[in-house]
Amino acid sequence: MEKVFGIPEGMNDKKTAFCPGCTHMTAYRLIVECLNELGERDNAILCRPIGCSLNADGSFDIHTIQSMHGRASAVATGVSRMNPTKTVMSYQGDGDAISIGVAETLYAANRGEKMTAIVINNQIYGMTGGQMSPTTLIGQRSTTGVRRADDTGYPLRFAEWLGQLEAPGYVARAALYTPKDIMQAKKFLLKALRCQKELGRYSYIEFLSFCPTNWGVQPKDCLKYCQENVLPVFPVGEFKSCF
Amino acid sequence: MEKSVLMGGFGGQGVQTCGKLLIYAANEEDKIATFYSQYGGAMRGGTSNCTVITSDEEIGAPNKKIVDYVVAFNIPSFKKFEERVAVGGTMIVNSTLISEDMYTRKDINYVGVPATQISQDLGSPKVLNVVILGFFCEYSGMVEPKVAQEVVLKQFAKKPQFIEMNTRAFETGVAEAKKAKKAKK
Amino acid sequence: MAKKEVMQGNEALAESALRAGCRFFAGYPITPQTEITEYLAAKMNDMPDRAFVQGESELASINMVYGASGSGARAMTATAGQGLALMAEGMSQLADAQVPAVIVDVQRGGPGNGGTAPSQGDYNFVTKSLGHGGFHAFVFGPSTVQETADMVYEAFDIADEYRCVVMIMTDGMLGHLIESVELKPYRDLKALPPRPWTEKGNPEGRKLQICGGQPDIELEKARRIEKIYEKWERELARVEHFMTDDAEVILAAWGTVARTAKTAIRKLRAEGHKIGLIRPITIYPFPVAAFAELDEKRVRHLITMENATPAQFHLDVKAALGGKPIPLSTYHRGMGSELSVEEIEEQLRGLL
Structure with missing residues (x-):
């Protein structure tokens, strides 16, 4: 029988500590698959953040550099400048890239660093247990309160923001919801x-991701929840493309 | 033997450059030397000063208060720094701007050079500091005037149109110092 | 032709770093270190295989240095005052991940915005812990432009050898002082010591994993690092003894205060007073023996002087003295300006 689907080269079947229904591993899988297709996996360096993404430890085979919370784009800048022939990526959460590290993310983009920033947008702080993030939706509950516009402001549409800049070559948002979204x-x-x-050139890609545990939404209900609540605020699409 | 000079003037009079040329010359003579300038904002129009020390052994404090020579490019620096000349030391003044009746101390020597006038006569107020440098080197012997002159000319290696003017400025300063030394005797 | 070049402390430091093989610099302007950043900005991007980035903050700059060094390049940053505080997080990460870096602190007044005048007020911060969690950097305290240039040249080797942060602590006075300096030659970037831990396909055949904080190896790592600190303290502390052989009154000072004091000591010596100076050259590892071995029968007073409030260096001297019955006092003041030779002389005269 022909094998049509399996674990891609560079990943293994090691159990990870991610919660059921989490889409972090989908993002990792896409990264490994894309690098494989481009023949770049051995030539890639991933600047990892602090946060849930660490749960993927040991499950993929890419050079990594651990970064402090929010600083992955600055670390990637240093890596990229000294390794211009490498494929340099940062992997960051929404709190990491858009709150504490917003300056680092923005300026790496504005300088047009030769790197790809991959930002997992799940509208919540995952690893610390569900606090409000810069992308938490209006009315959404978190352990640090319910987002209200008059008090905690609006969810930040960062991809749209970066799309306005001159330097970036590619800025997009995609969802990791349905198979079609993932394609x-x-x-x-x-x-x-x-x-x-x-x-x-610089690329920024935001992946809308599930966080059933911290949202208090059953994994099976996540898709409906996102289609009704997340996608209207964070539309998918390309905001800037050099192709 | 340690020798020290404090130079002061308006920002834009070339005080810093004058001190730097002096330390470059000292270095050419393989002397040990320091140049220290209290930083802050010595922009054009503000006050500017620097201390240069030469020695044949390690120099400790590069910013000592009491110095062998003070060179006052303008009145405010004269007033401010007159007290910092060591007993028996020398105050060199830009006599175009500072008149003898302003001198207040009996325990130091005063010597004047009409540097502003000379530079204007030469056709450029910009060479004021070079006149003073030539004068100071000849008068103090802190560095050989010849060596200092070479250093000045090296600064203009890429701008040959300024060489003649600066040569004349430096040499006039030296000649003035020779006159002043003779008068002192 | 003169044997030496005349350079400002900040510029000599920057040039010497390039010669030592510094391939990457990221920094943010702050008085009184700005000349370092400007010097490297003017030079580095035109040099093959090197890069300069003006970071959007000190936070970003130190993390760029981490990325550059972690992926193979000798890297440096320079800062002062609050800039150093902002770098604390990144320096802590460098220590955790054992990524080498050379960091320059051209000290200015503090706390807070403080002033831009010279200071030695970062002493405790830098020597005791540069960031959260506890760790040591190797810390040089130069007192001349020549020493500054030599130390930064050597700093990159020490950083690589021990995979640590090496700090050069100057101040606004030394940074802006101009002196003659003999610079060491440019090192061939291709002949620098290898960094197998940053290279693809490293000896264990693993992928590059620059990180810290893995609990299963933390204890082993902590023991290994403890051994490094012990070795530094045992073998690498440096100190200068200036006219101390027969000295009855000894001044302990570091950096620019120490060099300034030499003028006062020479003057007092010329008057026949038996007075000398102990100057720690590395301020971590601290030259404990220089104080522990003082002869209490001969030395009747030890005074520390520093441009800091509260006294900081003084506490290290006190600890090094280990309860030896030598009267110890301190003269210190922070903020305002450098300690003048006149006030140092006055303080010393009070002890004669």
Whole structure:
């Protein structure tokens, strides 16, 4: 029988500590698949943040550098400047990239660093247990309160913001919800990595992700929840493309 | 033997450059030397000063208060730094701007050079500091005037149109110092 | 032709770092270190295989240095005052991940915004712990432009050898002082010591994993690092004894205060007073023996002087003295300006 689906080269079946229904591993899988397709996996360096993404430890085979909370884009800047032939990526959460590290993310983009920033947007702080993040929706509950516009402001649409800048070559948002969404996410990620590799430009890609545990939503209900609540605030699509 | 000079003037009079040229010259003579300038904002129009020390052994304090020579490019620095000349030391003044009746101490020597006038006669107020440098080197012997002159000319290696003017400025300063030394005797 | 070049402390430091093989610099302007950043900005991006980045903050700059060094390049940053405080997080990460870096602190007044005048007020911060969690950097305290240039040149080797942060602690006075300096030659970037832990396909055949904080190896790592600190303290502390052989009154000072004091000591010596100076050259590892071995029968007073409030260096001297019955006092003041040779002389005269 022909094998049509399996674990991609560079990943293993090691159990991770992610919660049921989490889509972090989908993002990792897409990264490994895209790097494999571009023949770049051994030539790639991933600047990892602090947060849930660490639960993927040991499950993928890419060079990594651990970064402090929010600083992955600055770390990636240093890596990229000293390794211009490598595919350099940062992997960050929404709190990491858009709250505590917003300056680092924004300025790496504005300088047009030769790197790809991959931002997992699940509208909540995951690892610390469900606090309000810069993308938490209006009315959404968190352990540090319910977001209200008059008090905690609005969810930040960072991809739209970066799309306005001159330097970035590719800026997009995709969802890791349905198989169809994931196919699109992979297409966008391939473009982002090619923009960096082939054109030497900065790419930013945001992945809308599930966090059933901290949202208090059953995994089976996440899709409906997101379609009704998340997608209207964070539309998927390309905000800037050099292709 | 340690020798020290404090130079002061308006920002824009070339005080810092004058001190730097002096330490470059000292270095050419393989002397040990320091140049220290209290930083802050010595922008054009503000006050500016620097201390240069030369020695044949390690220099400790590069910013000592009491110095062998003070060179006052303008009145405010004269007033501010007159007290910092060591007993028996020398105050060199830009006599175009500072008149003898302003001198207040009996225990130091005063010597004047009409540097502003000379630089204007030469056609450029910009060479004021070079006149003073030539004068100071000849008068104090802190560095060989010849060596200092070479250093000045090296600064203009890429701008040959300024060489003649600066040469004349430096040499006039030296000649003035020779006159002043003779008068002292 | 003169044997030496005339350079400002900050510029000599920057040039010497390039010669030592510094391939990456990221920094943010702050008085009184700005000349370092400006010097490297003017030079580095035109040099092959090197890069300069003006970071959007000190936070970003130190993390860029971490990324550059972690992926193979000798890297440096320079800062002062609050900039150093902002770098604390990144320096802590460098220590955790054992990524080498050279960091320059051109000290200015503090706390807070403080002033831009010279200071030695970062002493405790830098020597005791540069960030959260506890760790040591190797810390040099130069007192001349020549020493500054030599130390930064050596700093990159020490950083690579021990995979640690090496700090050069100057101040606004030394940073802006101009002196003659003999610079060491440019090192061939291709002949720098290898960094197997940053290279792809490293000896264990593992992928590059620059990180710290893995509990299963933390204890083993802590023991290994403890051994490094012990070795530094045992073998690498440096100190200068200036006219101390027969001295009855000894001044302990570091950096620019120590060099300034030499003028006062020479003057008092010329008057026949038996007075000398102990100057720690590395301030961590601290030269404990220089104080522990003082002869209490000969030395009748030890005074520390520093440009800091509260006294900080003084506490290290006190600890090093280990209860030896030598009267110990301190003269210190922070904020305002450098300690003048006149006030140092006055303080010393009070002890004669």
